[in-house]
Amino acid sequence: MIMDIALLLLVVICAIVAIQMKDLLSAVIVLTVYSLLMAVIWFVMDAPDVALTEAAIGAGITTILFIAVLSRTRRGETEHNTKVRRFSPRAGLLIVVAFGAMLAVGTVDMPDFGDPHAPAHTHLAERFVEMGYQETxxxxxxxxxxxxxxxxxxxxxxxxxxxxxxxxxxxxxxxxxxxxxxxxxxxxxxxxxxxxxxxxxxxxxxxxxxxxxxxxxxxxxxxxxxxxxxxxxxxxxxxxxxxxxxxxxxxxxxxxxxxxxxxxxxxxxxxxxxxxxxxxxxxxxxxxxxxxxxxxxxxxxxxxxxxxxxxxxxxxxxxxxxxxxxxxxxxxxxxxxxxxxxxx
Amino acid sequence: MIANIIENIPGLVVLIVIIAASLIPLVGKSRPVLAWGIAVIAAFLSFIMSLYILNVVMTTGKIRYWFGNWEPPWGIEYVFDPLSAFVLTLVSFVGFIVLVYAKKSLEAEIDPERITYFYALYMLFIGGLMGVVATGDIFNLYVFLEIAAIAGYALIAVGRRREALMASFTYLILGTIAAAFILIGIGYLYMATGTLNIIDLAVILPEIYQSKVVLIAFAFFTVGLSIKIALFPLHNWLPNAYTYAPSVTSIVMAAIATKVGAYVLIRVMFTVFGPEFELTVVHVTEVFLVLSVVAMIIGSVLAIAQTDIKKMLAYSSIAQVGYITLGIALMNVTGLTGSIMHILNHAIMKACLFMVVGAIVYRTGITHIHDFVGLGKKMPYTMAAFTIGALSMIGMPLTVGFVGKWYLTLGSLEAGMWYIIPVILVSSLLAVGYLWRLLDNIYFKQPENASELKTVKAKEAPLAMLIPTCVLALLCIVLGTFAYLPISIAEEAAKVLLRY
Structure with a gap:
């Protein structure tokens, strides 16, 4: 439990840091850390397939592709970009917070974390678990x-x-x-x-x-x-x-x-x-x-x-x-x- | 074996397009003509198959095709009811006819070395949209929506002018947000129900209508899809994307991309959640009603303000999307029939109009409205097709545009919302406004200085472009005059959707 919360907190911190970074290469590296943390989270949640995907694609190839793009463009954000920005970042924040709040409202009626009686574990999963090996x-x-x-x-x-x-x-x-x-x-x-x-x-x-x-x-x-x-x-x-x-x-x-x-x-x-x-x-x-x-x-x-x-x-x-x-x-x-x- | 292949047609209708897309880079590497040949053959076969499916659906009822013979909801199935068969036929038809047109247009607008991959992505775009329409599984729908979207970004960005890159990038960002919203909606639905199959969802959801998870899922679906169909005020990506894309991309995107988005919206609202949900739980129809009315007026007003023909047609698309969502918001069979008829009308008429623009660009390279003076004499058949398309957009009787608007009007009366009718009238009059300005330039205006005319060297479009354009123009009239057939399908589809 504490492990989960700590990992999720670190993920959020990484996301914020990546946005705040002016040096794009550093931001890319922070995003790699973000992906590795996500991979750990998937693994902790017993989803090793997703963890492997996240590690290989999120932390691995995406980083390389970002760096490849940076090697063709520029490493830092330029002042020029901030001048042509048409919308204020505050309005953006407001929208993001609103949608985040909506997602949070949804959690009220969600099945508990790890609830074995949740629909996702009972409806289709039964046949997958019981017959999966036999059938495939x-x-x-x-x-x-x-x-x-x-x-x-x-x-x-x-x-x-x-x-x-x-x-x-x-x-x-x-x-x-x-x-x-x-x-x-x-x-x-x-x-x-x-x-x-x-x-x-x-x-x-x-x-x-x-x-x-x-x-x-x-x-x-x-x-x-x-x-x-x-x-x-x-x-x-x-x-x-x-x-x-x-x-x-x-x-x-x-x-x-x-x-x-x-x-x-x-x-x-x-x-x-x-x-x-x-x-x-x-x-x-x-x-x-x-x-x-x-x-x-x-x-x-x-x-x-x-x-x-x-x-x-x-x-x-x-x-x-x-x-x-x-x-x-x-x-x-x-x-x-x-x-x-x-x-x- | 033949019998088995026929049995598999509901799957093959989409797969053949994807197979062609994968073959094109191999076969057409140095010969774009071969790439074009494969694409045309595959698109034609796919169109024939979708006609066959439409026929079977209308005579014997719903088709369910289980992939890998895994029974749903465990496996993935394709489901064809009147609506999906109708839209599938429309998508495959437009996909095919635009391909016939594409050869000449692409040779003029795209670097030769890029043409092969353009065809491959074009086929992926069509195949993705067809997969979205055909599928009966909501996650499969998302996967194919992504195929179409990614192919679409590339098809726009390849436009000749530098602005195409930025237009595509804006669309990419907004499209990705939309896709993420749709994915969140799917995730929430799965969490609440444990299934992804649309028919299964429709059975389970009514029991848990009040669940917040379901409410939030619906909210994210509607916002995501509203971006995809460019419903006002989420239309920002559309005008530039249509304007700076190559002509072929403009045609196919304007004709069917937003239509398939509208299809998904209808499918999610009426089949997945059910009309009961909108009427008793969320009352979203009022929101859609207001947004549709605003879109119909603002879209047309903004279209009047444009001087670039592609941008003008793009803004008119925003108005036309308003008509489609209006029919959805009315929540009765007549209105929904009007909506589905308008999907048909807008696909055919917009494809026709954008094809004419493509032909003008092919012959003269101009898109500015003031430069069109004298085109009526130089390109008589193309301009005749344009006139018919324009009349259908305005909604003249005997064109297919009239049928859709007529049903929307009747639907508004039926719903007791007489005040919608003046809005439809005003929006149509505004359409007359911006289209008349064009026709005036094309046919009646005399050049002030004949030597400065940019249309001097123009001549009739090549047959490969003219024939598809004229076929679409004729269809505007044929489907409007003998409207019985499409209306019967649309009405049947609306009845199924509203569960009569």
């Missing part, structure tokens, strides 16, 4: 719900990720508008060398060896862990989303340590483009194959792969890897498209 062959009930019972939602979420990635490609991957879009203060962003911002004129990058050695040492382990999280999604917390992000971070780490060209030599742009859609297409194909064998979309049990248990196991694994492929591809794309240099 997945000991991790979260995976059972995500991939089997509510498979279309998960497919939709993969498509959301894909949409975001395609949107970034559509907007950033272009040659003709680049001149307009770079900022005017003459600063040419240096790919991922935030550490070296102080002496951006020098070409020699300090600490380069440390970075490269650490990257070399950790990348294989990161990749194995990513694959493990994907493959083990049906048994333990994790799955395609978390594992895909972890896989992507290994490539991003490589890019940060060895530079964009070396990274592109290993993993060309067309390859990530193909990865992006492959996962979604595999997931869709998995659903369509079920139709061809006489079932409904994503009705795995009609597939002729032996007994229902095995069919489900294989189908879940295929789906998890499909998710992982698209998520990894898109995360790499997001990073590279935002961080790459313009002057090439």
């Amino acid at each position: 062959a997945s000991p991790n009930l979260v995976t059972a719900i995500l991939i089997c019972y509510r498979g279309v939602d998960t497919l939709g979420e993969v498509i959301v990720v894909l949409t975001a990635g395609m949107g970034v490609i559509l907007l950033l991957r272009t040659t003709s508008r680049r001149k307009q879009l770079t900022n005017n203060d003459g600063y040419k962003p240096i790919m991922c060398s935030y550490y070296d911002r102080a002496d951006k004129t020098t070409k020699v990058v300090k600490g380069e060896i440390i970075r490269k050695v650490v990257a070399r040492l950790s990348i294989p382990f990161i990749q194995i862990f990513g694959l493990f999280v994907i493959a083990h999604g049906k048994v333990s917390p994790g799955g395609g989303f978390q594992g895909g992000v972890i896989l992507a971070t290994s490539i991003i780490l490589f890019t940060m340590a060895f530079g964009m060209e070396a990274s592109r030599k290993r993993l060309a742009q067309w390859k990530t483009d193909v990865l992006n859609v492959t996962g979604a297409l595999v997931f869709l194909a998995l659903g369509l194959v079920c139709i061809l064998f006489g079932g409904k979309f994503l009705e795995y049990t009609v597939l002729p792969l032996g007994c229902d248990m095995w069919t489900n196991k294989i189908a879940i694994t295929v789906a998890e890897f499909a998710i992982g492929i698209t998520v990894a591809g898109i995360m790499i794309t997001l990073f590279i498209e935002t961080a790459k240099r313009d002057d090439k």
Whole structure:
């Protein structure tokens, strides 16, 4: 109880500090702390899947993407922005407080925290808990719900990720508008060398060896862990989303340590483009194959792969890897498209 | 196997669009024509399937399609009743016909290297909206709403002018707030009921109408959706988004994005919470009535003040959204029929008008109203289509716009609110005002100095653009003259919604 309150308080403090920070890089780091705290909270609340997602996506990849954006823009808030502000921050505060109060009013009739008789634990949950393993062959009930019972939602979420990635490609991957879009203060962003911002004129990058050695040492382990999280999604917390992000971070780490060209030599742009859609297409194909064998979309049990248990196991694994492929591809794309240099 | 595929059509109608979107970057990498081909074929098949669904729904009743054959409420289902089948057909039809039009327009307005991904995102946009309409699960609705929204942000931001980025960013922030509100609403509903299935929710909710959790959920749903449909005074994102987006995006967003938002509002208010809830517990209809009336007047007044045709049409959209919510606020079958008919009218007529704007931009690059002098002679067929669309917006008899307004008027009388009728009249007269100024420029005004005319080099739009425009213009008349068919569907839908 005290632990919960302390964690929630820390989260609120982090949020306020992040808003107050004028230095955007510091704000991003505070947000990372915020996400890590949230991950701890999810874990304390017995939601390890969500905790893993929050840690990998909230604290991990989001931070990297923010920094990639900062490396292309500016590190501090400018005075200019405060002048054109059309609405007073007080009015904003008022609205936020009003909506916060509304949410608080709602808590009056909410079931108690952890109440076993709450509708969320009694209505649908009974069948999920009692029949889940039997019906889906997945000991991790979260995976059972995500991939089997509510498979279309998960497919939709993969498509959301894909949409975001395609949107970034559509907007950033272009040659003709680049001149307009770079900022005017003459600063040419240096790919991922935030550490070296102080002496951006020098070409020699300090600490380069440390970075490269650490990257070399950790990348294989990161990749194995990513694959493990994907493959083990049906048994333990994790799955395609978390594992895909972890896989992507290994490539991003490589890019940060060895530079964009070396990274592109290993993993060309067309390859990530193909990865992006492959996962979604595999997931869709998995659903369509079920139709061809006489079932409904994503009705795995009609597939002729032996007994229902095995069919489900294989189908879940295929789906998890499909998710992982698209998520990894898109995360790499997001990073590279935002961080790459313009002057090439 | 064929029989099984037919059985799966209710799922495939949405999935085929998503599949096409995922295939496009692979196949159309260096050949945008292939991307366009796939998109058109998929959109056409999807339209045919939605017609089939509409036909089945109107003859044999509701269709429920269980994904993975998991029975709801444990699994996710698609549910087609008259309303969702009707709106689905509308979305897939507009999605298809705009694609036919898009090829020429995009070649002129978008960098060639971007066209392939534009088609992919366009398909995701359409697919997302169709998923929203088709689904019978409220969280699934949110997921597909996000697909459509994210695709929409990108489709706007790719506009040629720099303002497009800021317009898209504003929309992104407001759209994300709206999405967060809707998600909070879903979370609260789940907490109170333990289910996400819409039919299941409708059964459980009446028992706990008084619960504060349910009240707050409803509040967050309505505010979130009001942002999505740009109901006055939450319309701020709309004018710039429509103005600076590429023509194709303007057409498709103006025609169906806010309409699908209105669909979700109707679905949440009438199916999830039930008309009983609005009438006895929250009394939200009065609020909607006032906001609709204000939107109808202010939107039209602001439209008169514009000199950019795209901005003018955007502000007129805000007024038209007022008509749709007016029908919702009346809470009777006639009014709701008018609302649904107005969804149809606005989708077809706005698509037609924005297509004409796209054609003008394609030929001359102008969007300023004062530059339109002489266009009537240069682009006679396009301008004829524009005139028909404008008449439908005003609500002339024999156009589909008249049908919607007629039913809204009857609905107001039925509800004993005669004072709504002058508002509808005034709003229509204001529409005459801003549209007449345009038609005057196009047909009657003589150029003061012929050499300064910006329309000198204009000629009729290419057939690939002209045909879709004229088809929509004809539909405005056909659906208005032989209004029996759409009205019978809309009336049936309204009856189901109000549980008669």
